Structures are given as C-alpha cells and as structure tokens.
Amino acid sequence: xxxxxxxxxxxxxxxxxxxxxxxxxxxxxxxxDGRVNITPFWxxxxxxxxxxxxxxxxxxADIAYIAPIYASSGYDLNRLTPxxxxxxxxxxxxxxxYMQLWDExxxxxxELEGAQVLGYNVGTPMHLMLRNRPFNQISDxxxxxxxxxVDFIGALTAAGAEGVTMPMxxxxxxxxxxxxxxxxxxxEALRSLSFAEVINYYSELPHSRGAYPSRAMNAQAWAxxxxxxxxxxxxxVQWLTETTYLLSQESEEAxxxxxxxxxxxxxxxxxxxxxxxxxxxxxxxxxxxxRLDAAGLPGTExxxxxxxxHAN
Amino acid sequence: MSSVAIGFAGLAVVFxxxxxxxxxxxxxxxxxxxxxxxxxxxxxxIVRIGVTTFNLATNHAIGTIPLxxxxxxxxxxxxxGKDMYDFFAKWMGRRRGGLAMATVGASAGFASVxxxxxxxxxxxxxxxxxxxxxxxxNLSLASGSIVAGGGFGALIPPSGMFIIYGxxxxxxxxxxxxxxIIPGITLAIMYVAAIAxxxxxDPDAGxxxxxxxxxxxxxxxxxxxxxxxxxxxxxxxxxLGWFTPTEAGAIGALGAIVISVARxxxxxxxxxxxxxxxxxxxxxxxxxxxxxxxxxxFITASTIPHHIVGFVTxxxxxxxxxxxxxLAVYFIxxxxxxxxxxMTLTVPLFFPLITSLGFDAILFGVxxxxxxxxxxxxxxxxxxxxxxxxxxxxxPLTKMFKGTLPFVSADLxxxxxxxxxxxxxxxxxNL
Amino acid sequence: METIDTILRxxxxxxxxxxxxxxxxxxxLTVVTVVFRALxxxxxxxxxxxxxxxxxxVSLSLAYAAMQNEHTRATLFVDLIRNDRLRNAIxxxxxxxxxxxxxxxxxxxxxxxxxxxxxxxxxxxxNVPVAPFRWSMAAAIVLLVxxxxxxxxxxxxxKEIGExxxxxxxxx
Ligand code: NA
Ligand code: NA
Numbered sequence: 001x002x003x004x005x006x007x008x009x010x011x012x013x014x015x016x017x018x019x020x021x022x023x024x025x026x027x028x029x030x031x032x033d034g035r036v037n038i039t040p041f042w043x044x045x046x047x048x049x050x051x052x053x054x055x056x057x058x059x060x061a062d063i064a065y066i067a068p069i070y071a072s073s074g075y076d077l078n079r080l081t082p083x084x085x086x087x088x089x090x091x092x093x094x095x096x097x098y099m100q101l102w103d104e105x106x107x108x109x110x111e112l113e114g115a116q117v118l119g120y121n122v123g124t125p126m127h128l129m130l131r132n133r134p135f136n137q138i139s140d141x142x143x144x145x146x147x148x149x150v151d152f153i154g155a156l157t158a159a160g161a162e163g164v165t166m167p168m169x170x171x172x173x174x175x176x177x178x179x180x181x182x183x184x185x186x187x188e189a190l191r192s193l194s195f196a197e198v199i200n201y202y203s204e205l206p207h208s209r210g211a212y213p214s215r216a217m218n219a220q221a222w223a224x225x226x227x228x229x230x231x232x233x234x235x236x237v238q239w240l241t242e243t244t245y246l247l248s249q250e251s252e253e254a255x256x257x258x259x260x261x262x263x264x265x266x267x268x269x270x271x272x273x274x275x276x277x278x279x280x281x282x283x284x285x286x287x288x289x290x291r292l293d294a295a296g297l298p299g300t301e302x303x304x305x306x307x308x309x310h311a312n
Numbered sequence: 313m314s315s316v317a318i319g320f321a322g323l324a325v326v327f328x329x330x331x332x333x334x335x336x337x338x339x340x341x342x343x344x345x346x347x348x349x350x351x352x353x354x355x356x357x358i359v360r361i362g363v364t365t366f367n368l369a370t371n372h373a374i375g376t377i378p379l380x381x382x383x384x385x386x387x388x389x390x391x392x393g394k395d396m397y398d399f400f401a402k403w404m405g406r407r408r409g410g411l412a413m414a415t416v417g418a419s420a421g422f423a424s425v426x427x428x429x430x431x432x433x434x435x436x437x438x439x440x441x442x443x444x445x446x447x448x449x450n451l452s453l454a455s456g457s458i459v460a461g462g463g464f465g466a467l468i469p470p471s472g473m474f475i476i477y478g479x480x481x482x483x484x485x486x487x488x489x490x491x492x493i494i495p496g497i498t499l500a501i502m503y504v505a506a507i508a509x510x511x512x513x514d515p516d517a518g519x520x521x522x523x524x525x526x527x528x529x530x531x532x533x534x535x536x537x538x539x540x541x542x543x544x545x546x547x548x549x550x551x552l553g554w555f556t557p558t559e560a561g562a563i564g565a566l567g568a569i570v571i572s573v574a575r576x577x578x579x580x581x582x583x584x585x586x587x588x589x590x591x592x593x594x595x596x597x598x599x600x601x602x603x604x605x606x607x608x609x610f611i612t613a614s615t616i617p618h619h620i621v622g623f624v625t626x627x628x629x630x631x632x633x634x635x636x637x638x639l640a641v642y643f644i645x646x647x648x649x650x651x652x653x654x655m656t657l658t659v660p661l662f663f664p665l666i667t668s669l670g671f672d673a674i675l676f677g678v679x680x681x682x683x684x685x686x687x688x689x690x691x692x693x694x695x696x697x698x699x700x701x702x703x704x705x706x707x708p709l710t711k712m713f714k715g716t717l718p719f720v721s722a723d724l725x726x727x728x729x730x731x732x733x734x735x736x737x738x739x740x741x742n743l
Numbered sequence: 744m745e746t747i748d749t750i751l752r753x754x755x756x757x758x759x760x761x762x763x764x765x766x767x768x769x770x771x772l773t774v775v776t777v778v779f780r781a782l783x784x785x786x787x788x789x790x791x792x793x794x795x796x797x798x799x800x801v802s803l804s805l806a807y808a809a810m811q812n813e814h815t816r817a818t819l820f821v822d823l824i825r826n827d828r829l830r831n832a833i834x835x836x837x838x839x840x841x842x843x844x845x846x847x848x849x850x851x852x853x854x855x856x857x858x859x860x861x862x863x864x865x866x867x868x869x870n871v872p873v874a875p876f877r878w879s880m881a882a883a884i885v886l887l888v889x890x891x892x893x894x895x896x897x898x899x900x901x902k903e904i905g906e907x908x909x910x911x912x913x914x915x
Contacts, residue, residue, distance in 0.1 A: 012480045012660035042660035043480055045612050045653070049363045058359035059352055072873065073864035143783055150867040153787055162785035165867065167372050169475045170556050172485050173427075178553030179780070194478055194485040329841075333821040333834055335814035338841030345847050362851030369801045369880060370794040378766050378800055379773070555777045562773030591762045595808025596815055598801050603844065701815050709817045 001029075001037035003225060005217075008052070009065035010044040015192065016247035017065065017121070017214075018042060024119075024240050031232045038063065051075075053216075057113050062221040067121075068112070069212045075111045077297055080288050082210025083151050084306040086281035087274070088125070089206045095122040095245065097309045098211035101302060114219030118233055119240035123186075123209025124252050127202060129195055130182035131175065134267045135203035138276060144181040147171050152184055152207055155280040168193065175199060187252040190259035202259060205269045205277060215240060315351055319614025322347040323648060326607070327692055336698055337603030344606035351613045364605045372558060373428065373472055374601070378594040379561030380431040381703075383568050384438035385586035385593075390572035392542075395535040397443035402532040405521030408511035411447055412457040412518055415440045416503045419461025420496060423468040425546045425564075427475075427557045429651070429688055430699050433462030434597065437700040441707075450517035451707050453510060456689075456715025459696040460503055460723075463685035466651075468496040470550070470557040473684060476655055477677045481663045484674075487741035491674050494736050495682070499726050506722040538575060542567050596702035604695065608653035617645055621661045631669040638662050639683055639727065646687025650695055654684055678737045679727060686723045689716040744902075747893060754886065755810045762803035769796050788869035795866055798876040802883035809890045812904055814838075828901050835898030842891035849884040856881055 007025065011018040025038045041047075047055045050070035055061070068078035081101070088094045099120065102108050109117065128135050128146070135141065142160040153163030166174060174180040175198035183195060184207050190196040222230065259266070285303060292299025313321070322343050329339040341361075348357040368374060387393045396418070397411065404410030419436050426432060436458050444454035466473040469489035478485035511518045524532075545567045546560050555563055572578035611617065624637045641662075645654050659680060666676050688696040691713040701709055730737055776789045808814075824830040856877035864873040894904050 013664060014480070014482050014660075018660070039615070039618065041612065041657075043656035045657040046609070048656075049367060055356070055359055055363060059356040060360050072867075073859050073862035145780070153868060157785070157787070163787050165787065165790050166556075167790070168479065169373060169472060170558055172475060172478075173470050174553075174556050176486070177550065177556075179556050192479070192482040194483075197484060197486040329837065330817050331820045332837055333816050333818055334837035334841045335816050337815070338837075338844050341844035341848070342841055345844055358847065358851045358854065361847055362855045365848050365852065366798075366855065366877070366880070369798050371797075372790065372794065375769070375793065375797040375801070378804070379770055382766060382770065549777075554781065555773075559773050559777060562770045563777060565770050566774050587763050587766065588759060590766060591759060591804045592808050592811055592813050594766070594801065595804035595806070596813050598805055599808060600815055602805075602848065606844075698815060705813065705815070708819060710819050 002035040003032075003037065003229065005036065005038045005062040005221065006041065006046065007038045007063040007065075008041045008044075008046040008055075008061035010048060010050070010052070011065060012042045013040075016188070016251040017244055019247050020240060020244040021065070021215075023243060024236065027236060027239070028232060031236070032229055036229060036232075053112065053115065056115055056216060056218050059218050059220060061218070063118065063215065063217045065214060066115075066216050067212060067214065069210070076292060076295060077105070077108050077302075078111055078212060080292060080299075081302055081306075082123075082208075082212060083281070083285050083288055084303045085208040085210040085310075086155075086285060087206070087278035088208040088310055089274075091122045091124045091208075091245065091249075093309075094208060095120070095211050095241070097306060098122065101305065102213075105298060105302070107297060108213075112213065112216060115216040116219065116222040116233070117213040117216045117237070119213075119215040119237055119244060120211055121214035121241070121244055121248075122211040124188070124248055125206040125208050126184045126186045127207065128182060128205045129185055129190075129199040130201040130203065131178065131199050132181065132201075134201040134265060135205055135269065136267070137270075137273055145179070147174070147180050147183040149184065149207075149209075151284075154284045155277060158280040159277065172198060187255035187259065188248070190255045190262070190264060192251070192255065196259045196262040196264050200263075200265060202256075202264050202266045203269055204267065205274060214244070313350075315613070315615045316619060318347060318350050319611060319616040322610060322614070330692070335599065337600040339603065340600075340607035340693070341603030344603065344608070344610040347610040348606075348613055351610070360609050361606055364609060365602055368598070368601060368605055374430075376426070376428070376558045376561040377431050377434060377597060378590060379565050380426065380435050381438070381593050381597075382587065382590040383561060383564040384435040385589045386565060386568040386572065386578070386583070387539075387542075388438050388442070389582040389586040390538075390568065390577040392538045392568070392572060392577065393439035394443060396439070396539045397447075399532045399536050401443075401447060401521050402524045402529050405447070406523060408515060408520055409453065409507040409518030410521070411440075411444050411449060412453055412507045413504045415444070415454075415457045416461045416500055416507070419458070420464045420468060420500050421543070423464035423466075423496070424470075425543070425550060425557065425560050426465060427470045427472040429462045429465035429473075429685060429696060430597070431561065432465035433459055433688075433696045433699045434593070434703055436461060437703045438593075441700070441704050447521060448519050450514070450715075451711050452715030453507065453517045454715070455697075455700055455704070455707055455712040456717075456719050457503070457507060459689045459694070459700050459712065459716060460719035462696045462699075463688060463723075464496060464500070466681055466685055467492045467499065467678075469493070471681070473651070473655065473681045474677065476652065477659065477680060480656065480659050481673060481677070483677055484741070487674050488677050490741040490743075491678050491737045492681070493740055495678055495726070495730060498729065498736060499723075502722040502726050503719060506718045510718050538571050538577070541571055593703050596705075597699055600695070600698045600702065604650050604693070604698075605653075607693075608650055611649055612653070612657055617649075617657050618661075620645065621658055625661065625665050631671070634669055635666065635671060635679075635731070638666060639679060642680065642683035643686065643690070646683060647690050648693045649687065650693070651684035651687050654687060655680065672734065672738060674741055675730070675734050675737050679730060682723065682727050682730070686720060686727075690720060691716075744897075751810065751890065751893065755807065758803050758807050758810070758883070758886065761799060762807050765796055765800035765803065769793060769800055772796065791866045791869045791871075795871060795873070795876050799879045799883070802880040806883045806887045806890065809887050809894075812894065831898045831901060831903070835895040837895075838891045838898065839895035842888050842895070845884055845888045845891065849881055849888060852877065852881040852884055 156163040289299035289303040400414035474488035860874035
C-alpha cells in the first residue's frame with residue numbers, strides 16, 4: 001500500500017475495543033481504496049505502558065490506543081476530569097457531555113502535543129462484585145477489602161471499606177482465596193477476567209469512568225498524509241467512537257448473561273443509597289478541580305458543567 | 313534495508329557480541345536499542361527504553377524475584393537447603409540421578425507456592441545446584457534439571473502465564489489453572505524418565521550415593537523440619553487467603569529468618585552475607601531482564617514475528633498441520649524471545665485461527681504455555697538458563713544449554729502427548 | 744588508579760547499604776501489609792509504596808553487581824584465546840561498548856525524571872513525589888556506567904579486574 005501505518009494497542013482482538021479496531025482498520029483500508037494499510041500490534045507487544053501517549057508522540061507506533069486517564073502525570077485535563085462524572089449511570093450521557101467539553105475547551109486537544117485524535121472511548125459504568133453477600137446499604141461495605149481504581153478509594157474509605165489498587169493479574173487469585181472481598185469492575189469482567197468464577201454477588205452500584213480520547217495518530221505521521229486520506233480518518237472518528245461503545249455494550253450484556261449462567265446473583269441498589277455513596281466523591285472532585293484551577297486550567301468550570309448536566 | 317533484514321542483522325550482531333564475551337543483558341540491550349533506532353527513530357528508541365526499564369523496575373510481579381532470592385540465600389546460609397538434600401541423598405541417592413529427580417520434584421512443589429518460572433529457577437538454583445555439585449553430579453544434568461524444573465512455575469497453579477493467557481483470550485482462568493495440573497504431573501514423570509535415561513547412557517552423570525540403613529533414612533526426617541515448616545507456612549497462607557502468591561516471597565524470606573533463628577542456624581554474619589548476595593544476584597538478573605525487554609521491542613518492531621505468523625495464518629493448511637506449525641513457530645520464536653513477550657505478541661494473532669479450526673481454547677492455552685516454558689530453556693536466549701547462570705556464575709552457559717537438550721526432548725514428547733490425548737488437559741477443567 | 748579504586752570501594756559500600764535497605768524494606772512492607780490485613784487495618788497505599796521501593800532496590804542492585812564485576816557472560820570463545828593481554832583487551836572493549844546501552848538507559852531515565860518532575864508526578868494514593876526515586880535510578884545507572892568504563896579501562900591497560908572479587912563485600 002501507499003501508506004503503511006503501525007497501530008499499537010494493549011487490548012487483543014477478542015476484546016470489544018480490539019474488535020472495533022479490526023473493523024476500523026478494514027474500513028480505512030476500504031475507504032482509501034487500499035492506499036492505507038494498518039498493521040496492528042496487539043496485547044501491548046509494541047507499546048505496553050498503560051497510557052501510551054508519550055510513546056505515540058515519540059513515534060514508537062504511528063497510531064496507538066491511548067488512555068491519558070492512566071498517565072501518572074501530565075495531560076491534566078484529560079487525566080483528571082473523568083473523576084467529575086461520579087454518579088452518572090448512563091455511559092452515552094457521559095459521552096455526550098464529554099464531547100461537548102472537548103468542543104468547548106481546546107485545552108483538552110492541546111495537552112496531547114499535536115497527536116491527532118481518531119476516536120473516543122466512554123467507560124461503561126463499573127459496579128460492585130462481592131464474594132460473600134450482596135450490597136444493599138452503605139454499612140454493608142464496612143470492613144470489606146475491595147480491589148478498585150485509585151479514583152474510587154476515597155469513597156470506599158468513607159464507607160468504611162478498604163480500597164486496594166492491586167494489579168489485575170493478582171486480582172483473580174486474591175478473590176479466589178479471599179485476600180479480597182470484592183472488586184469494582186464492569187459486567188464484562190465477569191467473563192473476560194473470569195470474575196464470575198470467584199465472586200457470587202453483583203450489586204449495581206454505579207462507578208462512572210468518564211470518557212477519554214482513546215485512539216490517536218502521531219503528529220508527524222498525520223502530517224505526512226495527504227488531505228483526502230486525513231479526511232477519511234476524520235470522517236471515521238464518530239464511527240469508531242460509536243462502534244467501540246456499541247461493541248462494549250454488547251460485551252457488557254454478554255458478560256451479564258454469562259454471570260447469570262454461572263449463578264452470580266445480581267441486585268439493584270436503592271437510588272438513595274447510590275446518591276449517598278456518590279456524594280462521597282464530591283470532596284475529591286472539588287479538590288481536583290481546584291488543583292486544575294491553580295494550574296490555570298478551567299477545572300471548577302468543567303466540574304460545574306458536568307454536575308449541572310447530571311442534575312438535569 | 314527492510315525491517316526484517318535489520319531484524320536478522322541485529323540477531324547476528326547480538327550473538328557475535330555475546331560470543332565475544334559481552335555480558336548478555338548489555339548485548340541484547342545495546343542491539344535492541346540500536347536496532348529500534350534504525351527501525352523507528354532515536355527519539356522513539358529513547359522513550360521506549362525509558363518506559364520499558366522504568367516499568368520493569370516498578371513491576372510488582374517481577375519485583376517479587378529479589379524476595380524469593382533472599383529466601384533462597386537464607387535457606388542456603390542457614391544450611392537448610394543442605395539438610396533437604398541430605399534427606400534426598402539418603403532416600404533417593406542410591407538411584408542414579410536421584411538428586412536430579414528430587415530437584416524436579418522439589419521444583420514442582422515450589423511451583424505451587426509461586427506464580428513465576430524465573431522465581432522458581434532462581435530459588436532452586438541457589439538451593440539445589442551446590443548440593444548436586446557436592447555429590448559429583450554432571451553440571452549439565454544438574455543445571456538442566458533446575459532450569460527445566462523452573463518451567464513448573466508457570467504450569468502448576470498459581471501461574472502468571474495462565475492469567476495472562478486468560479485475560480488475552482477471555483478464557484476462564486479457573487479452568488486454565490485446573491488444566492495445568494495433570495500436564496504438570498505427567499511432565500514431572502517425563503523429566504524423571506529423561507534423567508533416568510541420561511544416567512543409563514552416562515552412569516557418571518548422576519553417580520550413585522552410598523547406601524544408608526533404614527534407621528539413617530528415618531533419622532534424616534528430623535532434619536527436614538525447617539523446610540516442611542516453611543513450606544506449610546507459605547502454602548497454607550496462600551490457600552487460606554492470608555496472602556497472594558506474589559506476597560509469598562516476602563513471607564517466605566521472613567519465615568526463613570524466623571525458623572532458622574529459632575533453631576539457632578543463622579548468625580548475624582551469615583544473614584548479612586545472604587542479603588548482600590541477594591543484592592548481587594538481583595543485579596545480575598535484572599541486568600539481563602533490562603536488556604531482554606529492550607531486545608523484545610526491537611524484534612517486535614522488526615516485524616519478523618508478524619511475517620512468520622502471516623505465513624501460517626494465510627496458507628490454507630489442514631487443521632492439525634496448522635496447529636503443529638503454530639507450535640513450531642513458538643519453538644523458533646522462543647529461541648530468541650522472552651516467554652511473556654512471545655505470548656502477548658502472538659497469542660492474539662493465533663488464537664482466533666486456532667479456535668476457528670475447532671481446537672479447544674484451554675488446550676491451546678496449555679500448549680502455548682508449554683511452548684513458552686520451552687522457550688525459557690532453548691538457546692541462544694533462554695531466560696531460565698540466564699537466571700541460573702546469574703546465580704551460578706562459574707558454570708559455563710554452554711554446559712547449561714547442553715543440559716537442557718534431554719529436557720527439551722522430553723518437553724516435545726510431552727507436547728505431542730497432550731495433543732494426542734487432550735483429555736489429559738481437559739478432564740479436570742471440565743469436571 | 745589507587746584513588747579511583749578507593750573511591751569506588753567507598754561508593755560500593757554506600758550503594759550496598761542503601762540497596763540492602765531497600766530490599767529489607769520491601770520485605771518488611773509486604774509483611775506489615777499481610778499482618779495489617781489479618782488485623783483488619785486498612786493500608787491502601789501498599790502497592791504504590793512497594794513500587795517506589797522497588798526502584799532503588801532494582802537499580803542499586805544493578806550498580807552493586809557491576810561493582811562486584813558480576814556479569815553474566817558467555818566465555819566459551821574468549822577462553823580459547825591463550826594470550827592474556829588480548830583476552831583482557833577484548834573483555835575491556837566489550838564492557839565499554841556494552842556500557843553504551845546503560846548510557847542510553849541513563850539518558851532516558853534522566854529525561855523522564857526531568858519531564859515528570861516538572862509535571863509533579865505523584866505516586867497514587869500515598870501522594871509521594873516520584874521524582875526522587877526516578878533520580879535515584881538515574882544515579883545508579885550513571886554509577887553503573889562509570890564502573891563499567893573504569894573496569895574496561897583497566898582491562899585495556901592490561902590490569903586484571905579479578906573474578907568477582909575486585910571489590911569485597913563491605914565489612915561492618
Ligand atoms: Na506456579
Ligand atoms: Na529460548
């Protein structure tokens with residue numbers, strides 16, 4: 001092909017993100033009449049850091065799956081604003097609000113140092129998976145040890161639980177043996193990470209994950225492409241974003257069905273309990289917003305917008 | 313030059329440098345870096361090298377290696393390893409190769425308390441190699457049984473490789489764990505057979521020890537108390553959910569201190585020696601790991617693996633032929649790539665193909681993990697061998713690689729056995 | 744020459760002590776975590792903290808092993824060379840050439856330390872600045888390079904660097 005590009009992702013083609021990538025790669029090939037060929041490197045074979053942006057910007061791959069939310073520093077708006085979406089239960093709503101923010105604040109794009117964003121991800125909400133009993137009220141969390149993302153630890157602590165940031169590879173054996181009492185993860189993980197084998201209860205206490213730019217092209221690689229080919233990529237941004245979401249949603253449903261088949265007990269959580277639990281996220285979100293303000297970024301402004309949209 | 317040509321040139325230069333005596337990790341790292349620069353750019357290579365080395369230096373799973381090493385050095389310093397081998401010598405020493413067979417068994421036992429092949433190799437290397445040398449074992453046989461036995465770390469649950477495979481392919485991790493047990497036992501039997509055959513051909517390889525009376529044998533039990541106590545503590549703690557397999561190294565090290573101090577086996581001086589030895593062996597092992605990780609990036613970027621995989625996936629071959637070719641690809645890639653790199657690079661490409669041909673995902677997982685374990689002991693890049701050579705510096709690499717040959721043969725027969733009788737793999741997980 | 748040897752010997756002692764401290768701290772941290780867990784005392788920062796301690800544990804051990812002249816090498820072919828001078832010279836060249844890899848690692852580490860430091864990188868949960876740990880890694884790798892160059896230089900000058908005993912384990 002005229003343009004041979006490398007694409008690096010930490011996911012594999014069995015994962016919904018990887019499935020979306022495969023379809024997208026074929027689509028780009030077709031819509032450019034075969035002028036663009038994209039070679040995927042799966043499973044973190046080429047770029048294995050969690051965020052991948054630095055390596056993309058350095059040109060390790062031409063295109064990469066990126067996750068600025070996992071960066072340990074830098075990309076402050078991209079990394080920190082997902083925290084503001086606490087309490088959101090509908091991923092599509094998160095995506096809508098987030099895309100408005102991207103349109104409104106050019107700072108999001110500027111942080112990526114010229115990398116061209118080719119698609120966005122919205123995390124489907126995660127819930128609470130437990131070994132011994134379902135979650136119905138806040139006091140049920142007292143004394144439990146839960147594997148969780150860093151962002152959720154404050155709320156767990158407020159509820160009297162212990163949040164643990166264990167690596168994924170340790171989580172399964174820990175749930176199996178009772179080192180952990182539970183994990184915060186989406187339906188899909190019941191199947192993909194085999195959690196249905198080691199937990200018994202799935203309580204629908206939503207933990208929103210926000211959204212983030214998830215695929216991007218290195219600035220130089222982008223600049224080398226002629227305008228008509230750039231246009232094909234741009235025309236597919238929305239397609240890739242939607243397809244990723246739809247496949248994730250399918251995978252969520254399949255994960256839930258798998259959990260049911262494995263005998264996992266599902267329960268919904270009272271709206272009041274969800275609201276009470278979610279309110280524990282507010283102080284940390286405020287703090288983050290103020291830190292962004294101090295760095296000259298519109299932190300509080302964005303926080304207010306995200307919260308106002310949720311109240312509607 | 314094309315990417316593939318650069319890849320092959322890089323391989324050639326690496327082996328030349330290693331042959332000229334450049335430390336292994338340095339050669340792999342240097343050529344990995346230079347090659348990546350040629351393939352992509354200097355900037356990209358610097359960023360990649362920075363991310364890779366920092367990730368490695370903060371990797372929790374690999375970070376347990378120093379603590380397992382510490383435990384092993386303590387066992388050595390306190391003479392506990394020696395007592396264990398005295399016990400083996402009394403009970404199995406009359407049999408030719410008996411201590412090597414005992415090493416295989418002990419490795420399998422140790423594998424049940426940790427998730428990593430490298431940790432198993434390092435620990436057993438420190439404990440078993442000096443004892444087999446003392447009993448005049450052929451160095452190739454001794455080191456071969458240790459590095460091959462290291463492979464049990466990933467086959468006998470808990471296993472980090474099964475978890476990675478499970479996550480990459482969305483296969484049940486519980487079933488993978490169950491699937492590893494019978495292959496683990498059958499493999500141990502085959503290794504023992506390999507040792508027996510070796511000693512039949514060359515009786516001096518694993519010489520017979522003196523005969524002991526039944527009373528002597530029974531008395532030797534009393535000296536195994538420390539090992540049994542330590543094993544019970546670590547195994548029990550994992551089963552009861554007190555700690556994770558990655559935490560087991562720290563608990564084991566502390567346990568070794570407590571037990572040997574309580575039995576007055578450890579002096580302050582020997583404890584100090586053990587910890588400095590830990591620092592030194594950690595440095596040697598990480599020196600190799602740093603280089604190997606950077607080298608992996610280079611081989612990946614060279615697209616050599618992609619071309620090999622493409623050949624297999626695009627040809628229209630019958631299913632069994634495809635499976636055998638895939639395994640052959642693993643064998644070849646395994647010569648130069650590290651096990652986990654091989655897994656993440658190729659499993660996503662082969663998995664859809666293999667399952668679409670009607671092979672079971674669990675069976676394939678066990679076969680892949682078997683192949684990655686073989687990769688750890690085949691020359692020229694065999695991480696288990698490198699690790700052992702890190703803890704037993706005076707044994708030449710060539711002797712060690714020579715010692716892996718019978719075990720690799722046993723491995724290949726074992727893989728053939730699993731393909732012929734998938735029930736060995738699938739019976740337990742499907743119960 | 745003597746002076747440089749003396750300096751390196753003193754640095755070895757220091758590196759050894761800090762490295763040993765890091766490994767012992769790593770063990771203590773894990774043990775404390777397990778004990779706290781049994782007592783139901785929350786200690787959510789364990790993983791972040793152990794990742795930080797791992798950095799000096801690993802990088803100082805690299806420097807320490809090099810100072811002890813402990814490298815894993817294949818000597819099959821070079822041992823065939825009967826001429827001591829030539830064999831040592833090849834060994835020296837290989838160490839100096841190989842040190843280039845560590846120069847690259849040091850460069851990459853320093854670059855990241857500066858960049859991430861400017862971004863105020865914090866370890867999650869415990870909110871400890873990561874920069875000092877990145878710098879400790881950079882310092883260890885630079886030291887490793889210095890040691891390799893010195894050993895290579897000595898070998899080229901025809902001086903033995905000893906088999907793994909050039910610098911003794913630090914005595915109390
Ligand atoms: Na294991
Ligand atoms: Na190999």
